[in-house]
Amino acid sequence: MTRDEQRAIFVRSLFLQACFNGEGMQNLGFLLGLEPLLRRAYGDGPAYREAALRHLGFFNTQPYAAGLILGAVGALEERRAGLPEGDRPAAGERIGRLKAALGSSMAAMGDSFFWGALRPATAAWSLLVGLALWTARVPYALAWGGLAGLVVYNAPALWLRWAGPRIGYERGEGVVAWLAGLGWERRAARARRAGLAAAVPLALVSLAIPPLGGALAWGNALLLAAALGLVAAGVRGGAVYALACAAGTVLAWTVA
């Protein structure tokens, strides 16, 4: 894969969900990203058109991991282009099955790591860093906290989006084994633990210092514990908030 092709796929992959639709989901964005490699494999003509139409089928995955699939599928299409005409239909079906399998496995991995672990961890650290800098009277403290969170989150995300096409292209079907070897679940657990390392002090500090904490510390600790219990039981944060408002209304009505 040339540097230009990698750059083109990287930029195009940023718009994977630009035309997200209910039927094909990321199909149009996937074809947009794959186009440079399809051109490389088939040039112009009926073979390219057949491959492009094939890749307008249903596709959905975690956006940051899409580059890996684009690269892997691109490599397989290139291999397919070198096959005799009679072998191509079966190869095309095989590529479709692999694409679907990669899509769902990458979705699980990506959602678990990026959305489920890294995103809340960076939120916790952004808030803690911002609060610490604000306490130290650093100008634009909260902005620095936000910036720190953005950098920490986007570093692995951008790395995967940039390097993914090349890694997928070089490894082809082997990209599944490569991914499994990275230990995403372990990394996600580590990211969550790192986030807890910020969230717990954040909670304790918030309980201790005004304007949230201070004199009302015990009452607020009770609130936090109750909310945590409800959330752990599966109640969404918005629903817990609605419950709190309802409880406050009943309390006010009772006292009045």
Place this chain on the structure above:
Amino acid sequence: MSGWFLYKLPALCAWIALLELDAAHAGQFLLSRPLLMGPIVGLLLGDWKAGVAPGALIELFWLQGLPAGAARTLNGTLAAAVAVFWSAGPLRVPPEAALPAALACGALFPRIQDRIRARRARLVARAREAIERGEDPDWDRLLLTGLGTHALAAGAFVYASAAAGGPLLLIAWSAAPFELQEGLRWGYRAAPWIGLAVLLHALGRRR
């Protein structure tokens, strides 16, 4: 006041609509997260600090939602923008009223988004027809249509919420019984702890 509704508010809504594309349609660099969107909208209104609390609270409430394309959760970006418009804009809606109403707005937008997504099947058909004719799809136009429709809808939604929803909310707030107002104040005081609970749970679970 008319200058606000005719010029300033549409311009602000246009910025928000562009930033909101980052949530699920282009980039996804987390620039559209409520934690950032709140202070950004506050800054555009002249007081960035006013956007911190609503942004942080909605960010924490929204942590349980997946910004994956197919997921249909509350739109935290637009909820944060609307919350800050109401509480820090000219109307000065009390934050304890602005927050729940903004969350309700954020929950409403995905229904509009579903309709936009259903209509995008036409874009796929256009691309298919072009390829079958032996031509390249007009990618620039397809992307512009895909992104532009969503941005237009988001911008119009925020404008309608800020311009019409805000005054209605103020009227509803002043007409609300004292007990309901107290309940919402109590809920607002509890909100940071609920947000922290969501954060702790998101990080503390095994998988």
